[in-house]
Amino acid sequence: QQQVKQSPQSLIVQKGGISIINCAYENTAFDYFPWYQQFPGKGPALLIAIRPDVSEKKEGRFTISFNKSAKQFSLHIMDSQPGDSATYFCAASISGTASKLTFGTGTRLQVTL
Amino acid sequence: DTAVSQTPKYLVTQMGNDKSIKCEQNLGHDTMYWYKQDSKKFLKIMFSYNNKELIINETVPNRFSPKSPDKAHLNLHINSLELGDSAVYFCASSHHRTVDYGYTFGSGTRLTVV
Numbered sequence: 672q673q674q675v676k677q678s679p680q681s682l683i684v685q686k687g688g689i690s691i692i693n694c695a696y697e698n699t700a701f702d703y704f705p706w707y708q709q710f711p712g713k714g715p716a717l718l719i720a721i722r723p724d725v726s727e728k729k730e731g732r733f734t735i736s737f738n739k740s741a742k743q744f745s746l747h748i749m750d751s752q753p754g755d756s757a758t759y760f761c762a763a764s765i766s767g768t769a770s771k772l773t774f775g776t777g778t779r780l781q782v783t784l
Numbered sequence: 785d786t787a788v789s790q791t792p793k794y795l796v797t798q799m800g801n802d803k804s805i806k807c808e809q810n811l812g813h814d815t816m817y818w819y820k821q822d823s824k825k826f827l828k829i830m831f832s833y834n835n836k837e838l839i840i841n842e843t844v845p846n847r848f849s850p851k852s853p854d855k856a857h858l859n860l861h862i863n864s865l866e867l868g869d870s871a872v873y874f875c876a877s878s879h880h881r882t883v884d885y886g887y888t889f890g891s892g893t894r895l896t897v898v
Contacts, residue, residue, distance in 0.1 A: 705886060714788070714874050714889030715827070758825060771840055772887065774827040 674698055675763050677775030684782050690748040692778045694761035697742070701763040705772070706735065706746050709758045718759070719746070751782045787811050788890040790875050796896045797865055805860045805893045807875030814879060815839075816858040817887070818850060821872040833858055865897045 676695045684690045694704075705720035721728045721735040721744065728735045734747040748755055761775040788809045797803050809816065817840075818830040832840035833852040847863045858875060872894050876887040 709825075712891065714876070714891050715887075716889065717886035720886065760827065771829055771832065777825045777827075779825075 674773050675761060675775040677761050677778060679778060680776070681779040682781070684748075684751045684780065686751065686753060686782055686784050688751050688782075690746075690751045690755065690780055690782070692746045692759055692761070692780070693743065694745065694763075694775050695741075695743045696763050698763070698765075698773075699742070700765045701773075702766050703764045704735070704737065704744050705762050705764075706733075707760040707762060707774075709760065709777075715760055748780075751780075753782045753784060756780055756782050787888050788875055788877055790873075790890040790893050792893060793891065794894050794896075796898065799865055799867060799897055801865050802861070802863045803865060803895070804862070805873055805875075805895075807858045807860070807890060809856055809875075809877040809888070811877055811888060812879075813877035813888070814855050815877060816852065816855070817876040817878075818858065818860050819874040819876060819889075821874060821892070823871070827874070831858075831860075862895075865895075867897050870895055870897045 674697050678693050706718045707715035708718045709715040719730050719733050721737050723739045726737050732749045737744045759778045762772045764772050790807050815834045817832045819827050820830055821827050829842055830844045831850045835855050836852045849861045852858045872892045874892045875890040878887045
């Protein structure tokens, strides 16, 4: 059972464009939603995270939008750069329990010149 | 000065062999994890230890046995390796039992069973 669904599977964006990756979750007990970035041959690295008490969080060119009623959250990458080309994972967890991040299936982003 | 280091980076072995992967973190974190990333890049938790105590054990075959000699080390031993065990195994660490502070992942061990 896939508790966190991520789309699209792959995405090609031109340099300077906006990359948008969407995730939907089923478990309403989830209350922490991070995004991870993974480059080839490397481990995932925390990019940005949000809790459901806010609808948006921005860090530089990266923004998370959160819609609690729809059980959806998304990552927006503004002014996408070739260096942003990587695989992006959304994830979700429940605070206060033994740590367990449930990951989405990943989105391979390619930013072209 | 690597935060979470795994060895070896690559491991090629025959079916039926036994192998180990080692992980060490120098971040002072108290919780460590093993995640498996399959060929489709799906990441799934296998085990989690907090201060040497096993706190998460997902539905992983008994052939996989984690060991944490101290809170800075978490090793993974795999017996009787099967073709389906081929994957990238990531060690990770975090502070406290919750994930609020984010995970720090190692660079992974690519295991190929032939």
